Amino acid sequence: MITALIACIIDISIEELSTRKYAALSDYVDKYVVEGKLYIPFLIWVVFNVVPVFIGSTLVSYVEPIAGGSGIPQVKCYLNGLKIPRVVRIKTLFVKSIGVICSVVGGLAGGKEGPMIHSGAVVAAGISQGKSSTFNRDLGIFQFFRDDHEKRDFVSGGAAAGVSAAFGAPVGGVLFSLEEGTSFWNQGLTWRTFFASVISTFTLNAVLSAYHGVPGNLNYPGLLNLGKFEAFNYQLYELPIFVLMGVVGGLLGAIWNHMNFKLAVFRMRYIKKCWLKVLEACLVAAMSATIGFLMMFFIDDCKPLGQDPTKYPTQLYCEDGQYNVAASIWFQTPEASVRSLLHDPPNTHNAFSLASFVAVYYLLACWTYGLSTSIGLFIPTLLTGAAWGRLVSVGLAYIVPGTTIAQPGKYALIGAAAQLGGVVRMTISLTVIVMETTGDISFALPLILTLIAAKWTGDFFNEGIYDTYIQLTGVPLLPWEPPPLVHNIYASEVMSHPVVTLKCVENVGHIVELLRLTTYNGFPIVDPPISDQSEVTTYGRIRGVILRDQLIVILKNKIFNETADCWEEINSNLLGMNILAILQLMIYS
Incomplete structure (x- = not known):
């Protein structure tokens, strides 16, 4: 329940601040575009991005560095018996919560779902011990649970509750803790963890339903809601296409991990001082606003009203009932953009705008992950994959005109799963999370085929991003399998x-x-x-x-x-x- 309430606070804060931010930006654009002073809304956009990112990055850099990133690698180490200093402290939870709000509102290419796993782990570790090291208080309760084994079991349940609150996927939360987390598992821990995940989802659902004005309706099971797919059929001959998309996702994920690894090594060598870390985060926030501004005004995804093209080369104006699709992707939170790519009708996006967005956002997300900010990689990876998955449907419709298989939402979902699987190398838990998030169990076979192809392809080149960061931090975590060259060594x-x-x-x-x-x-x-x-x-x-x-x-x-x-x-x-x-x-x- 506490994990779900924290998730509600984070989600409501981000939604309220983002709504005000993008509404203000829209008003400034409408006001100054007629006057030819587009630099004013651009500068305002940069300020709206840099200020919250500066606050969040300062908290992480100067107050609690362990709160940076998604926190999943640290939780994974903790669940496997390795104690990471301050990873489950209440100060870490505070910095993580404030930091992720600032990062998402600041327009960074990241999401709030990954940090919820770390937040759930901190909550579970804190309430199960009956004391706080941060406040130096001991309530004298729950002393039976004050050993490593019991605390680790509670952290497993907390991480699962965090996944459940983030995606509305209680079964996926249990499988995530089992696949990516703890190496100690038993039957009793399974049902306790599942019960905690269900309570987390129900609590968040009840609170967010009341917030959106429909109390008791329970249509908000998680922070990320991919929406329901009305018609989600596939043909047998589409399965090879899905597998091929998994291979593409594995290749793109391996390249993404390699670039992010090189960037992390560069940061460890040259960006050591706290003020440099804050400066880099602010620079990325300003770059995000700049890229969004340029793509919004120089990619034509709607019909112009007929203004002089030499005066308004951006083709921003649209007829009544139309809008600039490229602008809509940048003028909202990444979660809303994912839903748009999954559910927008056919012919909404043209190939050039999708290809441009994939190239830019792919690099921007790679640059963002690893900054001294609290932010996750689930959403930017899903968004990138959904964009190139929808691009695949555009290509199929062009190659086979009049075909009924090229449903853009279907291929956007497969692309999103392939991209995320290629980066994090999750299979079973990610399949269940996507199925629970979309509410469609009939798509289990295409998803698992795609994710297995993505994992096998990516593992041929390098490890998943979480294992990569564990190695970078020097934590002596023993992997499931020995390195490839030592299989025959006794x-x-x-x-x-x-x-x-x-x-x-x-x-x-x-x-x-x-x-x-x-x-x-x-x-x-x-x-x-x-x-x-x-x-x-x-x-x-x-x-x-x-x-x-x-x-x-x-x-x-x-x-x-x-x-x-x-x-x-x-x-x-x-x-x-x-x-x-x-x-x-x-x-x-």
Whole structure:
């Protein structure tokens, strides 16, 4: 419920601010285009973009850098047993929420859906512990859940609730946590997570329905609503076309990931200072306004009224009942643009305007993701894919005139799924999310074929964008599969021999000598072999691993069996543990 309420606050804030922003811009354009002073609405547009982005980027850069981006790579690491500092703090949630509102209102090529997953994870981690590190308050409740296993399970449910609130897809939320998140799963966690996702969707639906003036109607299950498709039929001979579109999406996704990786490396090397990060974000916001302004005035997607073309080369004026389609894509939020591309009738967009938008927005989204702002990549990727998917339908209609298969909305949806799958490499969860968002289960086969083709094609060149950012941050996350070149390498080929081990009880001199002569960071603790064996064929049964820094702490503080008063005192403080105490703690925790 809390995750859904946060999503409602973010969505309502973005809608109210965006409505006022684009209404004001429209009025300024109508006012100054007759006077020939188009630079005035252009400058106003730049200011309307730069100011909120400056606020959001400043919060991320100076207050809480971990709140940047979508937060999905950090949550994925946390769910796989790796603790990322401050990733589930309430200050992170505050900066994330304010930052994503500023980023979307500022016209950046991003969406609010991805950050909702991180927000849900923070909410789950916070309320399940009954305390706050940010406010230094402990309510003294829920102490049973204060261990890594329980907290990780709650974060899994929170991430699923965030997906459910973002897309109105409770089943997709569960599958997202299973496919992209936690590596520890069980049946009990499945139904708890699903129940949390359903409650999240219902709460958001009820609040947004009341906000839109139809309380109880429940037509707003998620922040992203792709709309219902009335006729969504496909023929058997269209399946190869869908697979080919998946291959294209995989190629475009691989190129997108590679360019974004190079850009991220450049930022890590040269854009280190906070003010430079804020400056880059503001520059991208200004560039977004500039590109939108140029495309709106120089791409003709409507019939002119008959003004002098030398005076008004932009062909902006349209007859009654018509509008400039290129302007409509830029003069609204990215979510609304996705719905337009999916549901606009045929012949609404011409090929040149679609191709221009794809080329520009593809590069702009690549530049945007990785900025020091809170923003996700789901929406810009869906928008890019929907545009080139609709372009495919235009091409089919041109190649086969009079065909009934070239439904633009259908191919726009397949293109959107292919593009997103090529970037993030999700299959099952993304299929279910799209089906739940559109409310059409009959399109499961084309979607899964498209996403598998996109994943296989993209994986041939590089990894998904989330795994790429995990590697860039240096987090030691063990992947599901080994690297391609090490499939035939055995562990014995990279191990040292003889194995340097420690017994459960060792003398100080031996430990000091071991630390001095070796450079290993960890040492296995094993039971000694049976004394009556004539030949030692084993190093003994392994009991755990102790790290070099733990041994150093023990030696510096002279914590030995002879000086340890009792097990309670030893187990209450890490500095008071001898080797056997650390071993027992590792075995039973």
